[in-house]
Amino acid sequence: MTTDIPRPTGVQSLARAFGVLESLAELGGEAGLSELAAATGLAPGTIHRLVRTLVDLGYLRQLPSRRYTLGPKLVGLGETAAHQFGRWAQPVLAELVAQIGETANLALLDGDQAVYVAQVPSPHSMRMFTEIGRRVPVHCTGVGKALLSALPAAESAAIVARTGLPAVTPTTITDPAAFAAEIAEAHVRGYVLDEGEQETGVRCVAAPVVGPGAGDNRAAVSVSGPTSRMDDATITRIAPLVVAAGRRLGALLATA
Structure with a gap:
């Protein structure tokens, strides 16, 4: 029957x-x-x-x-939505730059990659710049690892299984066990570091956008700068600010 x-x-x-x-x-x-x-x-x-x-x-x-x-019809819709999402987040990113002095970024998870949708540059003459709309791997970028840390473990592992862990710089984590441990630690502490894993000489602190309004808006916020300014003491100081920015964005989404 x-x-x-x-x-x-x-x-x-x-x-x-x-x-x-x-x-x-x-x-x-x-x-x-x-x-x-x-x-x-x-x-x-x-x-x-x-x-x-x-x-x-x-x-x-x-x-x-x-x-x-x-x-292809989804591309235009996605780009427009990402642009609007990025414009909405600009004030939070600008405040983060004012607090820290380094470039702040917002990225969304799109398939198995992270795509940058907003940026507020550092006031320094030597600063990091990322083109809006640029797609980057998740395994070697701060925003990518932050996005993975906020996903269910099975979904995060599935993405890594599909993309692999190819070396981009000498410090890219390519060992699956070490990478899984890195993501698990980031999930607990609320932020992740990029130790020059995509671009040599650049350090980054990133955190997922979390909170009641985050929902399926899989996003991450990051601050990046040259290693000459992003020393360990600076990282310790700014990490809580990046985490707070991720929470603020999540809260704002709940009222948008």
Whole structure:
């Protein structure tokens, strides 16, 4: 005996379509119909109809292999949303720069990478600069490691399993056990350090955006500067300020 699957209403169809997009992202951005059906719990026929509609609209793209990937229409939406999110966070970043004197950044988790969406530069002539919209690996950046530290352990491990731990500089952590320990420690203390792991001569302190408003807005805030100014005493002083900025952003999201 089979159970009839109710015909979706308009709202239910919309929820299911977004569920397909989110499931595809969680599967690494590429999947077949059977994988999507298993991930969403929807019947194959329902998945097929939703996927065809999303392809027609440009939100999914079918590959020659007949598998599906996220479509180009999402790029513009994502960039606009990220830009708006970054503008909203500018006052908090500016306050952080005033307190610390180094460049402050905000990044979001996008798939298996971190993307910078806002920055307030340091007043120093020698300062760090990151182009807004730049995508960076999560394993060798402060914001990336902070993002991983706030995820459920299984999800964080899955991302690392997909991306690996390739060396970018001599100090990049490439040992899986050491990296897992680093993320676990960051989860406990609330912040993480980037010890020149992406760019030699640069140190960074980063913390996830947390609190009642953070929700699925997977974001991290960071402060970065040259090692000549970011000594151990400075790191000890500014780490609580970065953590507080992450909490403030999370609280502001709750009232936005």
